[in-house]
Amino acid sequence: MTYKANQRPLDALVPVALVLGVALVIVGVVWTFTLAPLVQGAELSEPVVIAGQQVTTKLLLSQKIFYLHVPVAVSSFAVMAFAAFWSIRLLMTGDRAFDVRAKTAMEVTLVFVAATMISGDLWTCFEWGVWWVWEPRLTTYFILTLLVIGYFILRNAIEDPERRARFSAVFCIVAFVDAPISFLITRLVPSSIHPVVFRTDSGLPPMMLIPFLLGLFGMLLMAFALTRIALAINARAAEVEELKARLEEQDAQAQRAAAQEALDRLRAAGVRVSDSASSAHTPEVVGSNPDSERSVAAPDSPSKEV
Amino acid sequence: MDPILAEVYSTVLPAAPFVIGAYVGIWIALAAYVFVLARRSKRTERDFDALRQALANREEKLEH
Numbered sequence: 001m002t003y004k005a006n007q008r009p010l011d012a013l014v015p016v017a018l019v020l021g022v023a024l025v026i027v028g029v030v031w032t033f034t035l036a037p038l039v040q041g042a043e044l045s046e047p048v049v050i051a052g053q054q055v056t057t058k059l060l061l062s063q064k065i066f067y068l069h070v071p072v073a074v075s076s077f078a079v080m081a082f083a084a085f086w087s088i089r090l091l092m093t094g095d096r097a098f099d100v101r102a103k104t105a106m107e108v109t110l111v112f113v114a115a116t117m118i119s120g121d122l123w124t125c126f127e128w129g130v131w132w133v134w135e136p137r138l139t140t141y142f143i144l145t146l147l148v149i150g151y152f153i154l155r156n157a158i159e160d161p162e163r164r165a166r167f168s169a170v171f172c173i174v175a176f177v178d179a180p181i182s183f184l185i186t187r188l189v190p191s192s193i194h195p196v197v198f199r200t201d202s203g204l205p206p207m208m209l210i211p212f213l214l215g216l217f218g219m220l221l222m223a224f225a226l227t228r229i230a231l232a233i234n235a236r237a238a239e240v241e242e243l244k245a246r247l248e249e250q251d252a253q254a255q256r257a258a259a260q261e262a263l264d265r266l267r268a269a270g271v272r273v274s275d276s277a278s279s280a281h282t283p284e285v286v287g288s289n290p291d292s293e294r295s296v297a298a299p300d301s302p303s304k305e306v
Numbered sequence: 307m308d309p310i311l312a313e314v315y316s317t318v319l320p321a322a323p324f325v326i327g328a329y330v331g332i333w334i335a336l337a338a339y340v341f342v343l344a345r346r347s348k349r350t351e352r353d354f355d356a357l358r359q360a361l362a363n364r365e366e367k368l369e370h
Contacts, residue, residue: 029329038318041317044310044313044314045310045313046310048308048310048311048314050311050314055314058313058314058315058316058317059314059315059317059318060317060318060321061317061318061321061322061325062317062321062324062325064325065324065325065328065329068328068329068332069328069332072332107339108339111335111336111338111339112335114335115331115332115335115336118327118328118331118332118335119328119329119331119332122324122325122327122328122331123324123328125324126320126321126324222336226336226339226340229343230339230343233343233346233347233350234346236347236350236354237346237349237350240350240353240354240357243357244353244357247357247360247361
């Protein structure tokens with residue numbers, strides 16, 4: 001494992017990234033619920049003036065879910081990109097340290113995917129009145145969710161570490177193909193109900209754009225910090241497992257050697273007994289070759305079978 | 307409440323549980339993973355200590 005030698009400079013940034021990420025997200029959330037204006041919904045039966053401003057539409061609170069839902073979803077894509085990158089590196093180098101990294105990144109991806117699904121579904125339930133719609137963005141993201149879960153099912157199904165690493169890497173790379181499709185589906189299928197969030201002409205006023213960007217950068221920093229922390233723990237766990245396996249192998253070797261030694265002692269004793277028995281019962285063959293009798297009495301085959 | 311104001315805010319209050327649920331859900335998902343990591347870290351440390359002890363016992367046995 002080459003994990004520790006390569007990763008120390010980045011690990012030094014983890015506490016800063018974690019604290020800064022959490023702080024940015026908290027500031028973003030507070031901004032979202034205090035300073036960011038509510039978006040406008042359906043037309044009112046008649047306009048009304050609130051705090052000196054004319055209001056002609058209903059106000060939508062549910063849209064505030066997107067200030068954190070979109071950053072979490074983007075983070076899931078970003079971390080999965082790293083998982084795919086490390087899977088490619090594993091296939092290129094064969095270094096199993098990349099397997100630990102890819103697995104860790106997929107774990108973090110699963111967490112962010114779950115968070116995205118929870119927040120998105122709650123918005124869907126309130127705004128569309130149903131828990132699920134087979135809309136292109138939702139469908140492609142659901143497929144991504146299943147692929148991430150499938151990755152871990154595949155890992156658990158393969159015993160041999162080498163094969164598990166290679167098969168999982170290939171699966172991860174194939175699964176990642178769905179991430180850009182899911183991200184770009186609102187552009188590829190214009191009829192999609194989901195809005196295109198990342199565009200230059202989004203028209204978001206600064207009071208809405210700033211909390212969104214705070215949430216986005218905060219969540220990306222948190223994803224980075226979580227991945228590094230998880231990587232340190234998983235790498236250590238992998239080292240412990242490797243050490244356990246080596247110790248068990250040493251134990252098994254020692255037991256095999258002790259068994260072999262005992263067998264050799266038994267065989268030698270058997271030969272001595274048969275020698276003395278043959279010399280006692282057949283005095284006429286005293287002058288014959290004892291080696292030939294020994295080879296008949298105790299063939300070498302048992303030691304090969306052990 | 308003024309009926310017009312009630313109409314303006316008619317979608318705000320019913321949405322509140324969903325918005326709160328979404329924010330809490332995101333933090334719960336992250337917190338759950340942190341909890342899992344903490345447990346895994348603790349277990350790894352315990353295994354590591356056990357292995358170190360086993361190794362020390364083995365070396366002691368070899369010396370005798």
